[in-house]
Amino acid sequence: MTDDIQRVRRFNRAVTSEIGALDSSFLGLGRPLGPTRVLNAIGHGFNDVAAIRDYLGLDSGLLSRILRGLEAEGLLSIEANPVDNRRRTARLTPEGEAAFGEYERLVNAQAEDILNRHSQRQALLDAMDLVATVLGQDRITVEEADPRSPDAKTCLAHYYGELARRFDTGFDVNLSRDPDAQDMLRPRGVFLVAMSDGMPIGCVGLKGHGGEEAEIKRLWVAPVARGLGVGARLMDSVEEAARDLGITLLRLDTNSALPEAAQLYHKLGWTEIERFNDDPYPDMFFEKRLAP
Incomplete structure (x- = not known):
């Protein structure tokens, strides 16, 4: 062996x-x-x-x-x-x-x-989370949630923290568009959370405008769940939710400091386009037209 x-x-x-x-x-x-x-x-x-x-x-x-x-x-x-x-x-x-x-x-x-x-309590917890998530990946679910719910807020706090660490300029959600995620609730949009045996491990939002166009926002997957296809699953689920709401065109933005995100979007059939908003953080822009 x-x-x-x-x-x-x-x-x-x-x-x-x-x-x-x-x-x-x-x-x-x-x-x-x-x-x-x-x-x-x-x-x-x-x-x-x-x-x-x-x-x-x-x-x-x-x-x-x-x-x-x-x-x-x-x-x-x-x-x-x-x-x-x-x-x-x-x-x-x-x-x-x-x-x-x-x-x-x-x-x-x-x-x-x-x-x-063990003196490194957080390292021990992170290792446990990694093992539990990998062993329980067949039980991971994607659920619709209020973006103000505890599970959603946990994901978003980690997401904002990661952006602050990875962006040269830091990150302040209050400078981004729709900081309170008010447009990520039905009937305009949705917010989805990936759960692993009671632990939130990922999220994504659909920000609607009341018409046939919407934006994908705040896609995040916990480090312990990366490599398990959770990001692609969240994207598939949010696209299905968009179809359910009658949305036919999706757009999103990201930052080149997140190359894995751009790689995922290309893999899932998104097309790079010109800037479509005045958000100070993104420098890459994508869109995808949904088939019925």
Whole structure:
């Protein structure tokens, strides 16, 4: 085996050992990791049994056995969905809520202990985010959001910070067009956020003008998610949203300090054009006509 393969296997052993993946009593509470994860999913709002199965990647038979076991312990109840009798809903009992709360306390303490073992806390967190995003890339979703929502504001803060670092002149969003993203809300436009298991990892805005033309603004992908096709996916999604709004011509601008952005736009079929706005930061301009 190559050294790279050995390093991956070493990492796998370290993680499974640290989190107690093979323990018959995860965190000393009498249940293995599998039932604990199901209990955790329900506690965090996954009540539809099919949604729990998809979220955890479990087959139906295994999930049914785990649910029956937790139900026998008095930790949850299983009910038919009142709208669709073919679907089932799982809800925690008061005993289940107490067990969920204790797991949350212990897991949080375990996480804090891991972070305290290294002096470079942020580097450790960044490495964890990178691994988690790569391993969970099949579960990345693109969701419509209000640009004033916490997830959107998190993405935009990172985006503005990166522009400030990479532009020779720095970056002040108040000098750009539509700093408050008011035109990135329906019916004029939209704002999209890419999510990886609850963590915002990218965004893009569609700034509408009330007609058949609009601008793509604020495309950003977190460093931990770059190379996974998230930028192209966001662009495809925002183009689809534009079609839904009856928009036929899209424009965007960027700065030559962001060569990877221009490379992406060329790859996705955008055409360079002359300057079309008075924004002080961009020096490259593109447009794309959308097919119906």
